Amino acid sequence: MTHPFLYGPWPRAFAHRGWHIGDLSGMENSLSAFRRAVAEGYCYLETDVHATSDGVAVIQHDPDLDRTTDRQGSIGDLPWSMVGSALIAGREPVCRLDDVLEELPEALLNVDVKADSAVRPTLEVIGRHRAWDRVCLASFDHTRLRALRRGGGARVLTSMSRRSVAALWAGARLAGWPLRPWVRGCAAQVPPGYGRVRVVDSRFVGLAHRWGGEVHAWTIDTAEEMQRLLDLGLDGLLTDRPDVLRKVLLRRGQWAGGVSDRAHDHTATE
Secondary structure (H helix, E strand, O other): OOOHHHHOOOOEEEEEOOOOOHHHOOOOOOHHHHHHHHHOOOOEEEEEEEEOOOOOEEEOOOOEOOOOEOOOOEHHHOOHHHHOOOEEOOOEEOOEHHHHHHHOOOOEEEEEEOOHHHHHHHHHHHHHHOOHHHEEEEOOOHHHHHHHHHHHHHHOEEOOOHHHHHHHHHHHHOOOHHHHHHOOOOEEEEOOEEOOEEOOOHHHHHHHHHOOOEEEEOOOOOHHHHHHHHHOOOOEEEEOOHHHHHHHHHHHOOOOOOOOOOOOOOHHHO
């Protein structure tokens, strides 16, 4: 699969919700966390989007403000005037997807669209910024992904849905080929396992590659697990410990911080 989002450094090192450790502890999904990740050499950022009651795409993981900010309430029930005044960790206002795209024009964003109500606002923001070349839209929800693909057309890049991941996992344990039509999306973005079920192993990664996809694992925070997964040929890691992942990649000679060969004028995505 060819798309400018995939022209960035491989293996893909994703700063999960930005760089929210050390002096930025508690600042997940803030502009400060994203700025710091880029300053530390991260090309890929992972984030999440909800929509306010008046249709503003905002950067938050949870459906409400309670855990991460000094305010309470469901984001979908509140207007942007109220959500935008909430302070992450009591320090910095909640930001919009608009703000991240404008503030960090070189960053590649993996955006988990958390609610059906956020589909249209997210696509509108990406279109307004002409940022199709630097965004991958993610969701485990098949219907939501289908809406994102339908709304974005050929320009949009998405992850695999839960159904596609299940077909890939089953195919890795069976003959594989009968299930190929069920798999769509650039990457299976999955945890290493669900309970006792091992998801990411050499068969899973190998079949994903044969079928033209990638495998990204989340959320990987120990050097030992990072090493094990990278040894399988994994294409990407999402981490809350970007400092640890950078050290691991440096030791392996695989750190290419901030380097991207993507084509900014790639006409196929305009």
